Amino acid sequence: MTTATPATVLPGEPQLPKKHFLNADYGVWSWLLTRDHKRIALLYLASVTLMFFLGGAYAVLIRLELITPPGDLVSSETYNKLFTLHGVVMVFFFLIPAIPAVLGNFLIPLMIGARDLAFPRINLLSWYLYVIGAAFTFWTIVRGGLDTGWTFYTPYSTVFSNTNVISAALGIFIAGFSSILTGLNFIVTIHKMRAPGLTWFRLPLFVWAHYATSLIQILGTPVVAVTILLVALERVFHFGFFDPNRGGDPILFQHLFWFYSHPAVYIMILPAMGVISELVTCFSRKRIFGYSFIAMSSLAIAVLGFLVWGHHMFVSGQSVYAGMVFSALSFLVAIPSAIKVFNWTATLFRGSVSYETPMLYALGFIGLFTIGGLTGLFLAALGLDIHVTDTYFVVAHFHYIMVGSTVMAYLGGLHFWWPKITGRLYPEWWARVSAVVIFVGFNLTFFPQFVLGYLGMPRRYHFYPEEFQVLNVMSSAGASILGVGYLIPMVYLAWSMRYGKIATPNPWPATGLEWRTSSPPPTENFRETPEIDVEVYDYTVPPKEPFLA
């Protein structure tokens, strides 16, 4: 893959290192039985990319159906399966694992000067669990799909649905343990394997973000795991926990489900924020503003995020008093996120800003996350939520965060660290074009949905009143542009792995330990253990020399 150096390398032009983690060993088994966190990250890259396009295929079908008011492309039952599987695949098999398992796995040991994560074999196990979970999901799809919504609300999922609830539940259960083990690995690694001199407040914010994410993974995921288990038990053995006919309470399911699934959205956004912190500082050539505030905000989001889950249940039958408390706490949890946005903005101010592809994604993130976050506050207000709950307003809100923010951060990070991972540069012009296409396509897809929701179009319906057609057509048109925007990087990134210009160890140049080893890094990451005596974001001094042999 990356061993083909051109015969006519001029002196002074970068060359790939002789031995690095990609050519250290050959053969399928050297990948499938690897313990190298960098190879495991690439295994994840392949898997999550596949799942992203599977989830995307469902999105295409949904937007196709919604071009016309009547439900004329698919039946209601089929449409239920489309949005359910779109949600299940995207949430559990893309958004939750993507940045931590691809970028986090690859970068965290490098960023802290370690040779690998604390538990390399558990890291590999995490990937296998992910794959097995995905296999159960494929089985669910092949056997006829799932129609309960990704939220599995009872008693529909436990009693009435005729679709493959159990196999889907098992897939999510197993993928949940993949997530838990990744979080466990990161927590122990960050505590115990930092290089000498690397104190907590010298860590890159990317690492802080993943630490906070890991806390959520450990404390939240087991609850949804046992809840999904109860759903499966109820379906098989007719236990009756969540069935009103048997004395069960469906709202209890929602409490247990959302106890995890709200913090889960912070699992999806915190790593993205970590990426943005790295991108903004590098492409402003300026020390990040308010480092400790951003670090502490990550922890605050992780903690406060566990106290607000009832804002998904305002109209469920939950007590009004509980609703009021959840609403107030939901306003509180927005504060640390806002602090981060202010700090990134302050970093840009008077910085030497350049517009390489990763920065385009980062700037897009800041704008779109602000919109997504603000609309989250609208939803946190009890009175307003009653009006827009279960409408496209909610759909637009969470897509601004999950797609407009997380996916953009993922792509930005992928581009930023692509030279480090592969030793090659991607083609900048095509990459910038894609970033713009994605930004335009995204806004055209989802902004009309805010309006649709406010006007009253409910979510999860495949037919709608005539007067909503114009906005729906705009949204579907945007989706086609967005789809093209996602496909172009697949092509040029793959192309670059063989034909891209060879990268130097630090092409941007950026600060951070990962840039002080070769591109791609050797299997053991560094020739010798680095020692740290400065903070990580000092852009005032020239970049330090790499630790090369």
Next chain:
Amino acid sequence: MSEHVVPIRTYVGVFLALLVLTCATVAVARLDLGEPEVAGLRLPLNVIVAITIACAKALLVILFFMHVKYSGRLVQLVVASSFVWLFILIAITMSDYVSRGWSIHPGI
């Protein structure tokens, strides 16, 4: 993990305490301690005593058998956090059920 080697007599002492507490909880369960009202709250004493004894037993196992008493701050924080989070789950969920019957109109 701490290198501290706990003396056997500590283990035996904890073991005996655990057995005594087990007998205690079974004995108390046979009695009806009632539900006195304290400051406007009805306290189901049987439940409170049972939970207290169980927590005491768990604490003995955690501190001595699992060596948490001799472990660093980090381990102690991890243990404490897991129970705090469980408490958050149960307390906030129960607050919904407890407050469902409350009227939202003052005086009614």
Next chain:
Amino acid sequence: MPDAHASVLQHHFETLQQQKESSSLGMWVFIAQEVLFFGGLFATYTVYRAMYHDAFAAASHHLNVTLGAANTAVLICSSLTMAMAVHAAALGRRKQIVAWLLSTVLLGAIFLGVKVVEYREKWELHLIPGPSFSAHALHLEGDAASHAQIYYSLYFAMTGLHALHMIIGIPIILGLAVFAWKGRYGPEWSTPVEMTGLYWHFVDIVWIFLFPFLYLIH
């Protein structure tokens, strides 16, 4: 024992101390997530016990407190033997380690045996939730009967999950006993025994709460 040292230290760790601390923190983080895993069931229990107290009490009275208390004592003994095994491992007393580990397994097996007896009794009384459930033996009918069924659903889910954790733990302890017999563990390296000890004590703690909550409802 320099040889043991060299083979035991994994290549990505700088020192054995770092490796031990990482193993310990890792096992504690795993136990933390287990607390939340069982915790979901405890939350479910709390809600339904508050809602259906009388049916729960009636259903609970049908459990055999003597067997439950005896099983509690059995598990507490097994925690002691496990702690003794860890102690022996730290001191490198090979035969003692094996003896204590095998005792732990024996006590665990006794616990599971008693559970089989209890489950069988439930089966005979039609107290297994599902199509065959009947609250007749509890002298309950109508709504109270379905509330009692929820109690038994929780009983089987919670004790079943607990038993599953023991079933997983027992072969691991047997494996440790094999390695201990081969002289693997001593003052320099006894981490696997310690870590398994933590797991086993955790399983004991779950039962410490299950027993009063399920058997001793007044």
